[in-house]
Amino acid sequence: MRNELIYLVLIFGLLVVPRALQRFKIPAPLTCLLFGVGAMLAWGDQSHDPLVGWLATLGISSLFLFAGLEVDPAQLRKGLWPLLAHLGIRTVTLSVAAWLAWRYLDLDWRPATLLALALLTPSTGFILDTLERLGLDEAERFWVTSKAIAGELFALIVLFVVLQANDPVHLGLSSLALVAMIVGLPLIFIALGRWVVPHAPGSEFSLLVMVGLVAAFATAKLGVYYLVGAFVAGLIARLLRIRMPRLASTQNLHAVRLFATFFVPFYFFNSGTKVPEGALSWEALGMGLALTAAVLPFRIGTIWLQRRFMFGEDHASSLRVSISLAPTLIFTLVLAGILRDRFALSDALFGALLLYTTLTTILPSLVMRAPFDVDPMDVRRKPAAHPEDAIKSDHANGAAKDSRPAS
Structure with missing residues (x-):
């Protein structure tokens, strides 16, 4: 009974409290992460619960399954050349950042490259969840979505290669296994659509999620991470949309987003419980502020220059x-x-990365008048009006009514 009560309190704390704090411009994922850090400080290794770990895996896998489903090849082709230019610049900046990490942080080229990826790669899933509430127009949403997805595809490829690069034979075998999975997943989806779905109407969501989880664990066994397989499964399901329209339908997208929304908070909480105490030091604070001061303006300025001078925005x-x-x-x-x-990786640098990602994640909610939200219910609605805009609208409507001639 005691364990059941603890889990119930944990679920309430992760799903309700962070949402309530969003009114103060505190992103819900960061609140969950801080709860995990607090649990680590209070209970140490006892906060590492296997069940929470499984829920966290479900969260990260379902999130990247959804990210794969969100990829629209037609939209990417529409902005092909600007996106290629963006990826070319991203390759240069990644190489420079990796060289700087290798040169000044005394890291081998593999961890230096991963550190550069950690600093430069936007979180596509969460960015997509905020777009409808950041007051962007249609063209701006298109470019944010396209750049985020293209950057994520690029980062996943680099991650896969770098993690296997120490063993060329293993890299070759893993690449063959990944290709086999890419070839086999469409056949699995088609087989399920032919032999299971007709006899189990409405089962597309559960089959999609299960195939995504199997793919996620398959890539984990290959020595990379869960998110690679989940993303590939979502992408293939999206590519099969014409042949199997219900598999990546709007309803299934909505359902997968709901599924991820429930489990993702456990991922952030679980990540917080694994933060070493050494990461919460003055050295980590100083390094984190220095990283943010150097990298964040550079990232924003680079994209601003692209949009401003290459494309005339x-x-x-x-x-x-x-x-x-x-x-x-x-x-x-x-x-x-x-x-x-x-x-x-040293505890201080680990803590610096946590501070850096905290500051980058909270930035849009602070400067663009909308809280960072991962609520899937509003994905198709128009951006919520700012309270001041609503007041002005009410006054305008009232003035319009007063100006009408009496009937």
């Missing part, structure tokens, strides 16, 4: 797109964990 629109791409929460947390577990 105005100053304000370029800045809104740049700031909307600032959050790095998921990729930074994932890569910081990999760096700590596989490459013995």
